[in-house]
Amino acid sequence: MTHAPVLRVYLEGSMLETARAGSFNFLTVLRRAVEARGWRVEWHQTGTLARMAAPLRDGYALFHMEAPTHARALTFRRAYHYPFWQIEPVPQRWRFAVAQRRYDPAAVDPEPARAFAERLRARVLPGPPPRRGDTILVPLQGHIRRCRSFQTMSPVEMLKAIAATGRPTVATLHPRESYDEADRAALAELAARHPNLRIGGDTAQLLRDCAFVATQNSAVAFDGYLLGKPAVLFGQIDFHHIGLNVAELGAAQALARAESHAPDFDRYLFWFLQQNAINATLPDAEARILAAMRRGGWPIGAAPGT
Numbered sequence: 001m002t003h004a005p006v007l008r009v010y011l012e013g014s015m016l017e018t019a020r021a022g023s024f025n026f027l028t029v030l031r032r033a034v035e036a037r038g039w040r041v042e043w044h045q046t047g048t049l050a051r052m053a054a055p056l057r058d059g060y061a062l063f064h065m066e067a068p069t070h071a072r073a074l075t076f077r078r079a080y081h082y083p084f085w086q087i088e089p090v091p092q093r094w095r096f097a098v099a100q101r102r103y104d105p106a107a108v109d110p111e112p113a114r115a116f117a118e119r120l121r122a123r124v125l126p127g128p129p130p131r132r133g134d135t136i137l138v139p140l141q142g143h144i145r146r147c148r149s150f151q152t153m154s155p156v157e158m159l160k161a162i163a164a165t166g167r168p169t170v171a172t173l174h175p176r177e178s179y180d181e182a183d184r185a186a187l188a189e190l191a192a193r194h195p196n197l198r199i200g201g202d203t204a205q206l207l208r209d210c211a212f213v214a215t216q217n218s219a220v221a222f223d224g225y226l227l228g229k230p231a232v233l234f235g236q237i238d239f240h241h242i243g244l245n246v247a248e249l250g251a252a253q254a255l256a257r258a259e260s261h262a263p264d265f266d267r268y269l270f271w272f273l274q275q276n277a278i279n280a281t282l283p284d285a286e287a288r289i290l291a292a293m294r295r296g297g298w299p300i301g302a303a304p305g306t
């Protein structure tokens with residue numbers, strides 16, 4: 001007697017509720033794709049105990065924005081904006097498949113790319129036309145006094161290098177990160193030393209009119225692409241292909257080149273999202289989901305008709 005392989009999807013909060021109700025589009029498409037290949041899908045609440053037990057259970061596991069706990073597990077997360085998703089064997093975005101791929105703008109048709117980017121801009125970043133001002137926007141993330149493995153220097157050292165250019169600079173704090181007294185003291189010291197540096201502000205408002213974005217790997221830089229803003233990247237990330245990478249150029253050269261850096265942002269956005277992510281609204285979404293699962297080592301067949 002044979003048993004259908006089981007896929008347990010571990011989710012949190014409202015995502016679990018909408019998956020069970022069948023109202024979460026991406027997970028509905030995923031379930032349909034998996035069940036069409038003879039597998040069963042179960043929705044589970046994630047958490048410490050569930051993650052500890054997952055390796056001991058048969059079948060396969062899929063986690064949302066959490067590290068896979070065993071060799072038969074994968075993780076998934078939104079590719080910055082709905083309805084785009086990635087399914088990967090690792091949680092670090094700079095290790096995603098798209099990060100390793102070569103980007104060739106000449107291979108992307110500019111007209112569909114322009115129309116795609118215009119629709120996306122109007123939906124996710126509506127507002128007046130952006131302009132190129134003088135200010136460097138520095139969206140800070142967490143652990144600002146530490147240099148982690150994916151970074152060229154700590155965020156505080158990054159901000160020091162940027163402020164040293166003498167250009168107007170605004171560093172904004174991440175609303176979901178915690179900054180302790182030592183963090184705030186380090187920022188205050190930099191601001192006292194550099195009159196051109198201001199700490200705090202509305203990131204979304206600043207993004208529309210800044211000169212460019214300098215960051216470790218904040219998603220703000222990806223949104224900057226939508227508004228035609230170059231990015232100086234002090235850390236590793238999946239959308240690095242058209243950024244100015246400090247690891248390759250050095251901080252001084254990357255910052256100096258940012259003013260005139262003008263890649264075709266629309267072509268890149270089309271390539272990154274429409275060609276290298278799973279658009280849950282397109283007819284090929286099921287096939288892309290299954291292909292991502294196979295790349296992750298799962299023995300699941302191709303979509304019917306492919």
